Amino acid sequence: MKASELRELSPDELQQKGQELIEELFNLRFQLATGQIGNVGRIAMVKRDIARVKTIAHERLLQSGRQH
Numbered sequence: 001m002k003a004s005e006l007r008e009l010s011p012d013e014l015q016q017k018g019q020e021l022i023e024e025l026f027n028l029r030f031q032l033a034t035g036q037i038g039n040v041g042r043i044a045m046v047k048r049d050i051a052r053v054k055t056i057a058h059e060r061l062l063q064s065g066r067q068h
Helices: 003-007 011-034 041-067
Strands: none
Touching: 003 041, 011 041
């Protein structure tokens, strides 16, 4: 998912997307441990998406703090 797409989400949607990605990462790691994973590269993509979500959430927090 692109950062521009994430920036369009509301704060609640962004938090929900982050939770979904964390759950997906857990499931991918579980599949890796049991040898059932088909695309190992998906783990890295999900990790990057989680980092994007966290970065955008942090940017918004800093932005709201400066305005008040």
